[in-house]
Amino acid sequence: MAVSDARISLPDSGTSTPQVDAASAAPAAGSGTRPMIEFNSITKRYLENQPAVENLSMTIDKGAITVFVGPSGCGKTTSLRMINRMVEPTSGTITVDGKDVSTIPAASLRRSMGYVMQSAGLLPHRTVTDNVATVLRLNKVPRAQARHRAEELLDVVGLSARMGKRYPSQLSGGQQQRVGVARALAADPPVLLMDEPFSAVDPVVRAELQQELLRLQRDLAKTIVFVTHDIDEATVLGDKVAVFATGGRLAQYAAAEEILRAPVDDFVANFVGRDRGFRHLAFSTADSVPIHPVRTATESERGQRSAQQSRPPSDAAGWVLAVDDAHRPLGWISPADGSALLPGGSLFHEGQTLRRALDAVLSSPAGLGVAVDDAGSVTGVVKAPEVLAAIENARRQREGGL
Amino acid sequence: MSVPALVEEYSSDNPLVQGYEWLMNPMHWQGPEGIPLRALEHLGYTALTLSIAVAIAVPIGLYVGHTGRGRVVVISLAGVLRALPTLGMLTLFVLLAGLGLMPPIWALVLLAVPPILAGTYAGISAVSKDTVDAARSMGMTEPQILFRVEVPNGLPVILGGFRAGVLQVVATVAVVAYINLGGLGRFLIDGLSVSDYGRVLGGAVVIAALAICLDIVLAGIQRLAVSPGLKAPRRQRGDSPTGRETITAGVQGGNS
Ligand SMILES: Nc1ncnc2c1ncn2[C@@H]1O[C@H](COP(=O)(O)OP(=O)(O)OP(=O)(O)O)[C@@H](O)[C@H]1O
Ligand SMILES: [Mg+2]
Numbered sequence: 001m002a003v004s005d006a007r008i009s010l011p012d013s014g015t016s017t018p019q020v021d022a023a024s025a026a027p028a029a030g031s032g033t034r035p036m037i038e039f040n041s042i043t044k045r046y047l048e049n050q051p052a053v054e055n056l057s058m059t060i061d062k063g064a065i066t067v068f069v070g071p072s073g074c075g076k077t078t079s080l081r082m083i084n085r086m087v088e089p090t091s092g093t094i095t096v097d098g099k100d101v102s103t104i105p106a107a108s109l110r111r112s113m114g115y116v117m118q119s120a121g122l123l124p125h126r127t128v129t130d131n132v133a134t135v136l137r138l139n140k141v142p143r144a145q146a147r148h149r150a151e152e153l154l155d156v157v158g159l160s161a162r163m164g165k166r167y168p169s170q171l172s173g174g175q176q177q178r179v180g181v182a183r184a185l186a187a188d189p190p191v192l193l194m195d196e197p198f199s200a201v202d203p204v205v206r207a208e209l210q211q212e213l214l215r216l217q218r219d220l221a222k223t224i225v226f227v228t229h230d231i232d233e234a235t236v237l238g239d240k241v242a243v244f245a246t247g248g249r250l251a252q253y254a255a256a257e258e259i260l261r262a263p264v265d266d267f268v269a270n271f272v273g274r275d276r277g278f279r280h281l282a283f284s285t286a287d288s289v290p291i292h293p294v295r296t297a298t299e300s301e302r303g304q305r306s307a308q309q310s311r312p313p314s315d316a317a318g319w320v321l322a323v324d325d326a327h328r329p330l331g332w333i334s335p336a337d338g339s340a341l342l343p344g345g346s347l348f349h350e351g352q353t354l355r356r357a358l359d360a361v362l363s364s365p366a367g368l369g370v371a372v373d374d375a376g377s378v379t380g381v382v383k384a385p386e387v388l389a390a391i392e393n394a395r396r397q398r399e400g401g402l
Numbered sequence: 403m404s405v406p407a408l409v410e411e412y413s414s415d416n417p418l419v420q421g422y423e424w425l426m427n428p429m430h431w432q433g434p435e436g437i438p439l440r441a442l443e444h445l446g447y448t449a450l451t452l453s454i455a456v457a458i459a460v461p462i463g464l465y466v467g468h469t470g471r472g473r474v475v476v477i478s479l480a481g482v483l484r485a486l487p488t489l490g491m492l493t494l495f496v497l498l499a500g501l502g503l504m505p506p507i508w509a510l511v512l513l514a515v516p517p518i519l520a521g522t523y524a525g526i527s528a529v530s531k532d533t534v535d536a537a538r539s540m541g542m543t544e545p546q547i548l549f550r551v552e553v554p555n556g557l558p559v560i561l562g563g564f565r566a567g568v569l570q571v572v573a574t575v576a577v578v579a580y581i582n583l584g585g586l587g588r589f590l591i592d593g594l595s596v597s598d599y600g601r602v603l604g605g606a607v608v609i610a611a612l613a614i615c616l617d618i619v620l621a622g623i624q625r626l627a628v629s630p631g632l633k634a635p636r637r638q639r640g641d642s643p644t645g646r647e648t649i650t651a652g653v654q655g656g657n658s
Contacts, residue, residue, distance in 0.1 A: 086539050111541030121536030125554040125629035135540050167631030183540075 036062035036191065036223040037083060042092035044078050044248070052078045053248035056092070061240065063221040067256075069234040070244030071271065076227045077118075078248070080193050083225065084110045096191065111135055114184025114222075116197040120176040122168035128154070128179050129164035135187040146186075153182040158212060174201040177209065185216075192224045198233070210236055231272050235260060235279055243268050257283040261398070281355035284394040286348070289357050289387055291371045291380035296323045297333065319366035327377035332366045347372050348382060354394065357387045410598055420600030421607060430604070435588070437608055443584040444612065447575045451507055452568060455514035463519045467526025467556070468548050476523060480516040488513050488574055496581050506578040513574055514567040521563010525556030554629055561624045565617060572613045576605075586612070 037060040044053040053075040060066045068076040081087040082094055085106045094101050101109055114135075122131050130137075132150035137143065151161050157178040168176055177197055184192055198206045210233065217224065228234055234241045235256040243259060245251040245267050252264045260280040263269040269276075297320050318335025321344075331341040345363030348356050348371045360369025361384045368381035410427075412420040424430060431437050466476050488509055495505035529552045537551040553560070579587030589605025592598075 081539075084539060086535070107541045107543045109541070110539055115539040117532070117536055117539065119532050121532050121539070123533060123537065123551060123555075124530075125551075125631045127631070138541055138546070167629070169631060 033061040033064065035059045036097060037225070038095045039079070039082075040093045040095070042079070042082060042089045042094060044075070044082065044087065045090045051090075051248055053082075053089075056248065056250055058242060058250060058253055060223065060225060062223050064239040065217060065224040065226055065237050067234040067238035067241045068225065068227045068244060069229060069231055069238075069241055069271075070251075071246060072229060074244040074246050075248030076229075076244055077195055079244075080195055080225055080227050083191075083193055084113050084115060086110070086115075111138055111187065112189055112191070114187070114189045114192040116177075116180045116184045116192070116194040118196040118199055120168070120173075120180040120197075120200070122176055122179055122183070124168050126167075127164065128159075128166050128168065128171070131168065131179060132164075132183045132186050134183060139187060150182070150186060153186055154179075156185070156216065157182045174205045174209070177201060181209075181213070185220075190223060192222045194224060195227045196229070197226075199228070199230075206233070213237065231276075232279065235282065243271060278355065278358075281358060281391065282353045284354045284391075286352060286354045286357040286382070286387070286390060288393065289354075289382050289390045291350070291382060294321050294368065294370075294378065294381045295319075296321045296327070296378060298323055298325060302333070319368065321366075321370065321378060321381075323378055326375075329370050329372065329378050332364070334365070344370060347376075349374070350379060354387065354391055357382050358391070361387055410600055412600055417599040417603055421603030424598075424600035424604035425607065437586075440584060440586050440588060441608065441612055444572070444575055444586045444609070447507065447510070447578060447583070447585055448568070448571050451510040451514055451571050451575070454507070454511045455518055455567060455571075456564075458511070459515045459519035460522050463522025463560075464526060464548060464553070467523045468544070468552060470527065473523075473527075476519065480520050483512055483516045486512055489577055489580075492577055492580070501581060503583065506581060506583060510571055510574060510578075514571045517563045517566040517570065519563075521566065522556075522560050525559030525563070526552045527556075528559060529555040555632065557628050558624070558632060561620070561627065565620045565624070568616055568620060569613055572616055573609060576609060 039056045039058045042053060042056040043051055045051045056079060068079060070076055078087055082089050083096065083101070085101055088102075096109075096113075122128075123134065126134070129147055129150045132153055133141075133143075133146035136146035136149060141149070151164055154161060154164055159175060159178055159182070163171070163175065163179075168179070171179065177200060180197060181194075184194070198209045201209065213224075214237065226234075226237055228237075238256045240254065241256045241259050242253045243251045251271075252259055252268045257280065259268065260272055260276045260283070263272055263276070272279075299322075302322060320333040320335075322330040322333055322341055324330055329344050329347065331344050334340065334342060342365045345361075345365070346356070346359050346369075348360035348369045350371055350373055357369055360371070361367065361382060364370065366381075367384060369383075369387070371379050371382055373379050410420075410424060412423055414420065414423075429436075433439070462476065466472050491509040491512055492506050495509050499505040526548075533551060533555060534547060537547045542550065575585055576587030576590055579585055579591040586605055586609050589601050589608070593601030593605060
């Protein structure tokens with residue numbers, strides 16, 4: 001058992017692959033940041049005159065997600081691909097776990113890193129399972145074992161084992177992206193390079209994939225370098241965010257929260273956009289916002305209510321939250337029209353951030369944000385003034401803390 | 403001596419009827435000069451020619467398709483080869499190298515190389531850049547990229563070129579009879595020399611039938627060899643041209 005596990009995670013132990021202990025050591029995310037990847041004065045010129053990346057120096061932490069974000073053509077992909085030598089820098093060095101990558105044979109370096117391409121980049125002539133098993137097979141893992149591991153990974157990224165027998169052309173874009181992620185994870189590499197992996201899918205699936213990546217990362221603690229041009233995606237995923245400006249200049253490199261709160265210059269401020277104040281709320285928990293009881297009505301109770309419509313509403317707001325038998329929210333019943341069920345707003349799960357709390361309030365027809373517990377049943381409502389007060393409070397605390 | 407009579411007796415002057423009668427005559431389906439053995443000889447020359455042509459054209463096509471180096475040279479060379487008249491080459495080679503098996507085979511190799519070379523090159527270079535990039539970024543070495551990714555993905559086009567080459571050679575191998583070798587071409591050459599048009603027509607029909615059978619067998623092999631993932635309808639950017647287009651390109655310029 002131990003032997004076969006070792007083969008999967010360290011299949012290439014005979015060569016000079018820069019295998020590191022990230023997977024086994026599994027450092028708690030955020031604590032003890034050790035450098036994993038270092039750019040030392042990296043410049044890349046494709047053409048003589050203008051550089052795609054200029055004099056880039058930065059350190060990427062081990063076991064964390066680092067996001068490269070920036071406008072189109074600013075050198076994100078170029079920087080990413082220099083890490084696995086898909087692009088060779090014009091000058092400067094890159095080290096991974098202390099080793100200069102230019103001293104490692106390109107093919108074995110690449111096998112030690114998962115790479116997810118923007119277009120998923122699946123091999124059209126191979127089944128999904130064989131696509132996922134590709135790197136394992138390159139590492140000489142026996143076929144049956146590689147297939148078995150591939151099927152496990154399909155499950156990890158939320159695809160049914162049935163999909164394994166299909167070919168890439170028979171999958172949707174989102175499914176292909178998932179296969180791409182599974183393939184990158186297959187050989188259990190300590191480093192994952194992801195180039196706009198979720199750009200080809202709709203916002204709903206994208207949010208889903210982002211959450212799945214975060215969930216995976218909690219277990220795997222890989223060093224992930226993630227490229228996107230979507231600042232929202234960057235702030236959701238990134239432990240640290242590197243904002244690139246046109247011409248391959250690193251404009252700001254900091255925690256996502258700091259980028260939103262304190263952009264260093266106009267370029268970054270413009271890039272993170274008008275909603276950055278609102279987005280920044282995603283970094284404060286709403287624990288201090290009180291949750292109030294709310295009048296609820298199950299289906300049977302609603303039937304009785306409409307039978308005795310004449311009776312005036314008993315509380316001031318008059319809104320009643322319709323729930324199902326498991327006490328999950330269905331919609332609002334307005335005091336003006338007691339029979340119609342208005343669709344509810346977004347839900348605020350307890351323990352979530354001020355951003356979610358505020359959005360729950362703003363999107364609710366009743367002006368009351370519905371709070372639910374992990375099981376999805378209603379625990380009460382949050383009110384706009386109290387959310388705003390909590391926001392103000394958080395701001396003051398930050399000021400005091402600075 | 404079981405040699406057929408020098409001039410056949412036919413019931414009609416119509417060459418079509420004569421051809422039919424010639425084919426139906428059981429005498430022509432046996433013995434060392436019968437159709438089956440001649441067909442075997444014919445296939446033997448074809449196989450020999452194609453083996454040599456494949457040994458020359460496929461490595462060059464793979465190299466040029468994978469690296470992109472020497473593309474212009476290969477394309478113009480294939481064009482020049484296509485323009486050469488096979489019968490003229492045959493005569494030239496025999497004059498230079500004398501009678502025997504190999505001089506005419508070399509002339510046929512010149513005919514088979516262009517479609518196989520063009521098909522191999524086109525098949526490899528038409529594999530999507532993204533696919534090759536993905537293979538490389540997963541850590542495949544260059545030979546692994548070529549044989550595990552580019553060849554299987556280019557296979558429809560590569561086999562298309564090969565089929566075009568096979569058809570041309572099978573049809574043209576008949577010319578070796580002109581310099582006293584065997585094969586189904588004997589029926590054409592000998593028939594012509596004694597004005598036995600039934601034999602000429604019958605021989606031509608056998609050659610055509612042989613070509614069709616071979617092509618059907620190759621089509622079956624192609625079906626089995628090409629990954630089902632490449633057959634499903636694909637609508638994606640940067641898609642490779644379909645095999646058919648390149649086959650037609652490969653077939654053009656066939657002459658003898
Ligand atoms: N192979 C190449 N040859 C020449 N120039 C290139 C090449 N690849 C990229 N460039 C140029 O280098 C610059 C940076 O490209 P890069 O692909 O790194 O941008 P990016 O930040 O990933 O952009 P996007 O968000 O559009 O993917 C661009 O100006 C691009 O035109
Ligand atoms: Mg890019």
